[in-house]
Amino acid sequence: MNSFIVRSNSWLIKNLFSSKLNILLSFCAMSLTIYFVWSLSIFVFISADWKVVDVNLRLLLLGPFPKEAEWRIWISIFWVAFMSGITYKNISRFQTKHLFNISPLILFILFLINPVNNIMITFLLALSLVCLFIGYNLPANRIFKLNQNTLNILGWAITLPLIVVFLKIFGGVETTKWGGYFLNIMLAWVGIIFGFIFGLIFAIGRASSLPVVRYSCTFYIEVIRAAPLVAWLFFAYLVIPDLLPDIFANKVDIALRVMIVLSAFTAAYIAEIIRGGLQSVAIGQIEASKALGMNGYQTTSLIVLPQAIRAVIPALVSQFIALWKDTTLILAAGLAFRELLGSGKSALAQFEFIGQYNEIYMFIGLLFWIVSFGMSRLSFSIEKDLGLNQEG
Amino acid sequence: MSKSNKIIIKADNVKKKFGDFYALKGVSMEVHEGEVVVILGPSGSGKSTFIRTINQLEKHDDGKIIVDGTELNDDIKNLETIRSNVGMVFQQFNLFPHLTVKRNIALAPQKVKGISQDEAESIAMPLLERVGIPEQADKFPAQLSGGQQQRVAIARALAMQPKIMLFDEPTSALDPEMIKEVLDVMKELAASGMTMIVVTHEMGFAREAADRFYFFDEGLLVEEGTPEHFFTNPKEDRTKLFLSQIL
Ligand SMILES: Nc1ncnc2c1ncn2[C@@H]1O[C@H](COP(=O)(O)OP(=O)(O)O)[C@@H](O)[C@H]1O
Numbered sequence: 348m349n350s351f352i353v354r355s356n357s358w359l360i361k362n363l364f365s366s367k368l369n370i371l372l373s374f375c376a377m378s379l380t381i382y383f384v385w386s387l388s389i390f391v392f393i394s395a396d397w398k399v400v401d402v403n404l405r406l407l408l409l410g411p412f413p414k415e416a417e418w419r420i421w422i423s424i425f426w427v428a429f430m431s432g433i434t435y436k437n438i439s440r441f442q443t444k445h446l447f448n449i450s451p452l453i454l455f456i457l458f459l460i461n462p463v464n465n466i467m468i469t470f471l472l473a474l475s476l477v478c479l480f481i482g483y484n485l486p487a488n489r490i491f492k493l494n495q496n497t498l499n500i501l502g503w504a505i506t507l508p509l510i511v512v513f514l515k516i517f518g519g520v521e522t523t524k525w526g527g528y529f530l531n532i533m534l535a536w537v538g539i540i541f542g543f544i545f546g547l548i549f550a551i552g553r554a555s556s557l558p559v560v561r562y563s564c565t566f567y568i569e570v571i572r573a574a575p576l577v578a579w580l581f582f583a584y585l586v587i588p589d590l591l592p593d594i595f596a597n598k599v600d601i602a603l604r605v606m607i608v609l610s611a612f613t614a615a616y617i618a619e620i621i622r623g624g625l626q627s628v629a630i631g632q633i634e635a636s637k638a639l640g641m642n643g644y645q646t647t648s649l650i651v652l653p654q655a656i657r658a659v660i661p662a663l664v665s666q667f668i669a670l671w672k673d674t675t676l677i678l679a680a681g682l683a684f685r686e687l688l689g690s691g692k693s694a695l696a697q698f699e700f701i702g703q704y705n706e707i708y709m710f711i712g713l714l715f716w717i718v719s720f721g722m723s724r725l726s727f728s729i730e731k732d733l734g735l736n737q738e739g
Numbered sequence: 740m741s742k743s744n745k746i747i748i749k750a751d752n753v754k755k756k757f758g759d760f761y762a763l764k765g766v767s768m769e770v771h772e773g774e775v776v777v778i779l780g781p782s783g784s785g786k787s788t789f790i791r792t793i794n795q796l797e798k799h800d801d802g803k804i805i806v807d808g809t810e811l812n813d814d815i816k817n818l819e820t821i822r823s824n825v826g827m828v829f830q831q832f833n834l835f836p837h838l839t840v841k842r843n844i845a846l847a848p849q850k851v852k853g854i855s856q857d858e859a860e861s862i863a864m865p866l867l868e869r870v871g872i873p874e875q876a877d878k879f880p881a882q883l884s885g886g887q888q889q890r891v892a893i894a895r896a897l898a899m900q901p902k903i904m905l906f907d908e909p910t911s912a913l914d915p916e917m918i919k920e921v922l923d924v925m926k927e928l929a930a931s932g933m934t935m936i937v938v939t940h941e942m943g944f945a946r947e948a949a950d951r952f953y954f955f956d957e958g959l960l961v962e963e964g965t966p967e968h969f970f971t972n973p974k975e976d977r978t979k980l981f982l983s984q985i986l
């Protein structure tokens with residue numbers, strides 16, 4: 348304890364008070380921080396009236412999603428929690444077992460505070476925690492006789508299709524009824540996965556030795572990047588139905604169109620990011636691989652791409668985070684959806700809550716921040732695992 | 740040094756140009772099975788370009804190259820098979836930085852020959868013992884010294900069980916104290932009967948291990964002969980000048 352104090356003292360002196368200027372800057376920064384945290388706390392705990400969030404919680408999280416179909420979302424959450432448990436064990440380098448050992452305690456507290464005043468939801472939240480716990484403790488790789496990495500990749504690869512099945516099976520929910528935070532998550536998820544897959548394809552295509560392939564990929568990338576996302580969303584909403592023959596026009600689901608636009612848009616940017624990564628791989632790597640007798644496909648997939656993608660993980664994650672926040676633009680394009688931000692505006696239009704911007708936007712901000720921060724942490728931990736990052 | 744009469748590499752009037760510039764202006768050479776050949780020459784004389792035509796990292800523009808009975812030309816279908824019979828060691832090591840030492844060695848056998856991962860990795864350990872660093876198997880290349888990296892690179896090439904090994908200035912990027920450990924591995928390899936073409940300026944090694952010397956200048960093979968010949972009475976002035984500079 349004593350030595351800790353000494354150490355932290357010297358840390359303080361070295362990092363914050365080493366010169367007059369540093370003392371001044373530290374003082375200003377601390378005052379600002381304290382002021383900010385103080386006024387925020389006052390607002391959050393005293394002056395804010397969270398009733399607007401409480402009453403509209405369902406609207407914010409799910410939009411017009413039918414109540415009787417909520418189980419579909421819960422099953423999806425259970426699965427994601429289960430997969431997270433499996434993966435967490437694998438990617439975490441730190442001994443975090445204790446976190447899971449106190450999970451009964453967390454469950455108990457959860458029931459005690461009953462956060463959303465609804466014992467059923469609390470129970471389901473607890474069940475998700477249990478799924479996480481099971482995933483973490485299950486020797487899944489031994490059960491399925493797969494190595495841990497393959498298991499993770501396979502597991503997450505089937506997650507999205509599985510969720511779509513959960514949502515659609517036995518007369519599921521129309522996509523026009525998707526909404527709120529859930530809609531943002533689905534759109535971003537689809538956009539990230541397909542944006543990445545097609546981005547990869549376009550990046551490789553742009554580096555191809557076949558001129559036709561190369562020029563078409565370049566053309567695609569340049570065209571997509573020439574217009575803002577909002578314009579492409581308009582295009583999906585208004586132009587595509589006019590272009591399609593009448594029989595198809597109403598068949599192509601609007602949500603599907605939005606997902607295609609988000610994926611196609613993201614793919615162009617991802618392609619350029621990955622192209623940068625491809626250029627950073629030394630030519631000697633390709634020569635060494637070829638000299639060993641590996642063919643073009645093996646060289647690209649085993650030698651070049653792993654190094655290229657590693658080099659651009661930070662840029663990729665920035666792009667994913669940008670896409671995550673861009674999912675709110677489907678509102679700006681006037682689509683028939685109410686995602687989180689749109690739901691927030693609906694809530695604010697309710698007579699009794701008029702003017703409660705702060706509460707609503709703070710809550711929405713928090714929800715967006717959670718996912719953005721999670722992605723940024725995930726990228727740090729991946730980089731750390733690959734030995735690329737020393738800080739963070 | 741256990742030379743046979745079989746000619747395993749035959750280059751006939753090989754030319755290579757980059758743009759309008761001829762890096763090779765017609766080089767002919769015959770290498771017998773088990774022979775150790777050292778190529779000498781000033782920088783830019785075409786030494787690298789020449790040995791890189793032998794595994795077709797550079798396509799030659801003219802002339803004929805026959806490796807182990809197969810002529811290397813545009814019709815060739817299984818370039819990969821030829822390449823896996825010819826190992827190459829580079830000046831800059833070119834180890835795969837994202838793979839452990841063991842995976843570096845096991846990858847090509849596994850993927851090219853289609854054997855299992857376990858089997859491929861069981862090839863890796865004896866090779867690491869052969870080059871003297873079995874304890875580094877699970878490290879990444881960046882954690883190794885230059886000399887160790889180059890020894891891994893040799894082990895990686897050997898894992899494909901090549902008939903021929905090409906070395907392009909394998910010790911030029913090394914700190915002086917690490918050169919010997921790499922040369923020792925190469926000497927052992929030469930003594931084991933491997934056919935080797937080595938571009939190097941390490942005359943001690945060359946004298947001890949080589950069967951024949953070839954001297955390149957300006958894209959041409961200027962002089963060839965036994966090490967004896969080069970050390971005692973080289974004929975060409977350019978050879979003499981070069982040797983006086985490096986010896
Ligand atoms: N890829 C290339 N493009 C253009 N010129 C090259 C290329 N590779 C080599 N050269 C030129 O060919 C000549 C021979 O090069 P190289 O074979 O590397 O010589 P050495 O290995 O004997 O030093 C040099 O003049 C070099 O500049």
Ligand SMILES: [Mg+2]
Pocket residue numbers: 786787788907908
């Ligand atoms: Mg060279």
